[in-house]
């Protein structure tokens with residue numbers, strides 16, 4: 126099987142497995158696991174933030190951030206197709222008691238004017254706006270990179286209204302490798318960032334939440350309330366350190382593969398790439414084939430290629446380290462066979 130469903134399918138390298146095997150460990154609820162400490166310190170330093178918290182997933186990192194930033198009855202501004210809104214089980218409402226205020230963006234980028242207009246005035250009828258969420262790269266927009274000026278303008282609005290900005294940076298390293306802007310520079314335009322070790326970087330588990338020391342201290346307690354207090358987690362944090370130290374630059378290869386894949390798709394009549402391919406995600410419209418996304422994917426799976434539905438006639442392919450350059454001609458061949466069938 127050639128698995129293009131997501132970059133979440135990446136498997137740990139031998140170096141990661143050995144690092145986990147040899148990891149020095151301790152009880153991380155007592156903050157005594159030296160490897161988790163090392164990973165958190167490395168992440169905080171890379172992002173130029175005071176502190177960091179190792180969490181079990183991107184969702185846990187995002188939700189711990191919401192629970193720490195916000196109070197029940199408040200409102201959060203986010204893009205209409207944000208992962209926080211589409212794919213996190215309405216946890217912000219279920220657990221934090223906050224409501225999302227979604228704004229339709231352009232390739233995932235909200236207009237700063239729309240963001241400012243959405244900020245609630247002081248009125249007995251209104252919830253208070255307590256957080257602005259960004260997502261870079263933007264998953265639903267096809268791995269789109271938020272423009273620097275867009276993030277800068279929204280951050281300035283947040284500062285002017287004293288509203289923090291949280292970045293869902295699950296794939297922020299993809300944005301950084303594609304633009305040459307460091308994650309530290311990106312993080313300077315946000316108050317807190319969640320980023321994934323377990324996607325393109327290839328770690329088996331986890332994400333990291335970075336932010337001010339006082340914030341991370343409170344987020345650590347929210348993680349505990351969510352059942353995320355871990356014991357000898359050095360065993361899984363050590364692979365995360367390897368991911369951070371060794372697996373960032375190779376993301377360029379995933380981006381090259383995605384561009385190569387997009388060219389192949391556009392050469393097949395009946396298929397069309399949706400939007401631009403800037404990082405590791407390729408959205409493909411299959412409507413011309415006469416099949417919907419589910420039917421097309423079922424046929425593709427029979428032929429040994431996996432992808433996911435991303436709309437009635439859209440499929441998503443995500444290049445990742447488990448898919449080599451040698452796999453790409455085979456993907457093209459199987460796509461052609463699907464169209465001709």
Ligand SMILES: Cc1ncc(COP(=O)(O)O)c(CN[C@H](C(=O)O)[C@H](C)O)c1O
Nearest residue numbers: 131133182183184185208212264293295
């Ligand atoms: C932008 C963003 N933020 C957060 C998350 C959540 O990360 P996890 O909870 O899966 O670790 C994801 C995962 N995205 C997954 C994928 O793309 O296959 C699925 C959709 O949940 C994400 O894409």
